[in-house]
Amino acid sequence: MAKKILKCYNIDENGIEGVFMKAFRIDNFIFLLLLALSFFACNNADFNKGVRYQQEGEYDKAINSYNKSIKNNQNVALSQKNLGDIYLLRNDCRKGFECYVSSIEANPGLVLGYVLKFISDSNNTLRQTAIEYLPKVKNEEARKNMIAKLALMLKSDKLHEKIDALDLIANLGCEGESVFEDIVYLLKDDNPVVKQKALSVMPLLQDCVVKYDAVKHIVSVVQTDSNELVKLAAIDCLGNLNFNGRTALPVLFDIVESDNNFSRTASKAIDNIGRTDREHVKELKKYLSSSRNSVKIKILNILSNMKQDANDMVPYIIPMLKDGNSEIRELARTTLRNIGTASKESIPDLVLLLKNQEYEIRLMSLTELTDLGKDAVSALPSIEALLKDSNENVRKYAEYAISQINK
Numbered sequence: 001m002a003k004k005i006l007k008c009y010n011i012d013e014n015g016i017e018g019v020f021m022k023a024f025r026i027d028n029f030i031f032l033l034l035l036a037l038s039f040f041a042c043n044n045a046d047f048n049k050g051v052r053y054q055q056e057g058e059y060d061k062a063i064n065s066y067n068k069s070i071k072n073n074q075n076v077a078l079s080q081k082n083l084g085d086i087y088l089l090r091n092d093c094r095k096g097f098e099c100y101v102s103s104i105e106a107n108p109g110l111v112l113g114y115v116l117k118f119i120s121d122s123n124n125t126l127r128q129t130a131i132e133y134l135p136k137v138k139n140e141e142a143r144k145n146m147i148a149k150l151a152l153m154l155k156s157d158k159l160h161e162k163i164d165a166l167d168l169i170a171n172l173g174c175e176g177e178s179v180f181e182d183i184v185y186l187l188k189d190d191n192p193v194v195k196q197k198a199l200s201v202m203p204l205l206q207d208c209v210v211k212y213d214a215v216k217h218i219v220s221v222v223q224t225d226s227n228e229l230v231k232l233a234a235i236d237c238l239g240n241l242n243f244n245g246r247t248a249l250p251v252l253f254d255i256v257e258s259d260n261n262f263s264r265t266a267s268k269a270i271d272n273i274g275r276t277d278r279e280h281v282k283e284l285k286k287y288l289s290s291s292r293n294s295v296k297i298k299i300l301n302i303l304s305n306m307k308q309d310a311n312d313m314v315p316y317i318i319p320m321l322k323d324g325n326s327e328i329r330e331l332a333r334t335t336l337r338n339i340g341t342a343s344k345e346s347i348p349d350l351v352l353l354l355k356n357q358e359y360e361i362r363l364m365s366l367t368e369l370t371d372l373g374k375d376a377v378s379a380l381p382s383i384e385a386l387l388k389d390s391n392e393n394v395r396k397y398a399e400y401a402i403s404q405i406n407k
Contacts, residue, residue, distance in 0.1 A: 047075040050082060059086050077107035081114070093125055097133035108142035116149045119168060120161050127164055135171035147178055154182040159191060166197045170204040180208040184217050195221070196233040203240035210244055219248050222255075232265055239269025246276040249302075253287050257295055270298055275305040281313055288316050293325050300328070304335040314342035315349030318364045319356070342368040344375045351382045359391040366394070370401040377405055 050065035063086060066079040080103035087096035100115045118130040137143060146168070153165035166186075169179060183205070186198040202209055202218065209215065221234040238245040238252065252273075255266035276284065287299045303310040303317065317339075320332035342350060346368075353365035369376040369383065383405070386398035 044069070044074050046072060047079055050079065054082060054086065059090070062086060077103045077110045079103075080106060081111045084115075088126075093129040094133075097129050101133055101136050104137050104142050105139050108137075108139050108145065112142050112145055116146065119149070119164055120153065120156075120158070127160070131164060131167045131171060134168060135173075143172065146172065151179045151182060154179060154186065159194065162186065162189075162191075162194050163197050166194075166201045170201045173204070180205065180212055180214075184212070184214055187217055187221055192227045192230050195225070195227075195230045199230075199233045199237040202237050203242075206241060206244050209241060215241065215245060215247050219251050222248075222251060228261065231262060235262060235265045235269050239265075239272035242272055243275065245269070245273045247280055249273060249276055249280070250283050253284070253290075253295060253298075256298075257287075257290060257292060259292075267294070267298070270302075275302050277306075278309045278312065281306065281310055285313065285316055288313075288320065293328060296320070296323070296325075296328050297331060300331045300335045304331075304338045307338050308340050310335075310339050311341060311343040312346050314339060314368055315346050315353055315365070318353055318361055318368075319358075321360060321364065322358050336364075341371040344372065347372065347376055347379055350376075351379050354379075354382050354386060359389075359394055362386065362389070362391070362394050363397055366397045366401050370397075370404045373405060373407065380405060 046065045046069040050062045050069060053059070053062035053065060063083060066083050069079045070076050080099045084096040084099035084103065087093075087099060100111065103111045104115060115130070115134070118126050119134070121127050121130070134146060137146070150165040150169055153161045156162055156165075166183065169183070183198050183201060186194055189195050189198070199218065199221070202214065215238070218234050218237055222231055222238070225231050225234065235252070235255070238248045249270065252266045252270050256263050256270065281303070284299055284302065287295050290296055290299075300317070300320070303313055314336065317332050317335055321329055321336075323329050323332065350365045350368050354362055356362055356365070366383065366386070369379050380402060383398050383401050386394055387402075389395050389398065
């Protein structure tokens with residue numbers, strides 16, 4: 001009988017043990033699977049309770065269950081997301097987004113797309129809370145995904161999406177680099193509000209401004225935009241860039257000298273920038289002879305702040321020691337003291353000053369050339385000519401200068 005059964009199932013006698021073993025393994029697998037599912041259900045009991053309570057509107061109980069689930073490291077990302085939903089239903093946006101941020105940190109792939117939708121929500125409170133809280137996310141993957149979303153929003157036809165994207169990029173900091181070109185492009189947007197917002201973001205992304213030489217684009221807005229509010233925003237922007245706005249100083253000084261509606265804002269921007277660098281310092285030379293004392297004072301303050309980096313400008317400051325304004329004369333002296341010795345590059349200009357009709361200026365030029373020592377050897381013929389100068393002090397100092405330079 002047994003042989004017939006085996007033959008019916010096409011099993012030989014030697015294989016009977018394998019059949020029973022196989023059956024045992026299948027039953028054992030099913031048992032273990034059921035055990036695992038039972039354990040999983042048990043292990044997620046708090047989370048499951050939270051879901052049930054949430055569906056039934058028992059929000060306090062749901063919050064309690066989700067917090068237990070998080071404490072026991074069960075479904076943390078989804079628990080935090082659900083908590084966020086509950087708090088938003090209760091109009092507690094800040095608490096809700098605290099939970100959303102925690103959820104994104106735990107698993108950005110699970111909830112980030114859902115939370116990013118709040119950036120363009122029609123509810124202003126939700127939008128602004130999202131803009132405030134999303135930059136708190138530290139997860140690199142999540143932050144990259146946010147930037148990708150914001151890049152699309154910057155190209156949106158909806159005004160509020162562009163503005164909200166700019167706000168969030170500003171809060172994210174220089175991680176906005178990948179979309180910085182899009183921000184620069186918005187400086188030409190048809191809507192003046194968008195342009196003003198893009199300009200307000202620039203000082204918060206200074207690394208990008210420097211890397212992509214964006215100051216020239218801001219200056220272009222100052223020079224060409226017909227909207228007064230946009231122009232004022234651009235001037236403010238240059239000032240808020242501080243030292244990074246230094247290449248715009250000539251444009252800002254031109255505005256101050258023109259004495260128009262933008263002069264006061266430009267003057268404030270100059271004060272904020274405070275100084276320039278050696279590469280651009282000579283661009284300010286012409287303003288030392290400005291007809292406006294306020295402009296001269298600002299230039300002298302900039303040069304004084306630069307100290308030795310402004311030593312190419314010494315020959316142009318020296319004549320200001322004879323300025324008709326006592327404040328400018330005193331400031332010129334202070335500036336020369338702060339700068340110290342003139343540069344080697346300024347020797348030709350110092351030589352020209354040796355022919356100035358004011359003996360004090362000839363003396364000052366001699367002083368600077370003397371301090372340069374051997375570097376000023378090319379000036380010796382002009383200094384030797386002063387040995388016959390009409391002023392005794394000039395003659396004596398010319399003799400001393402020659403001795404020092406020839407050492």
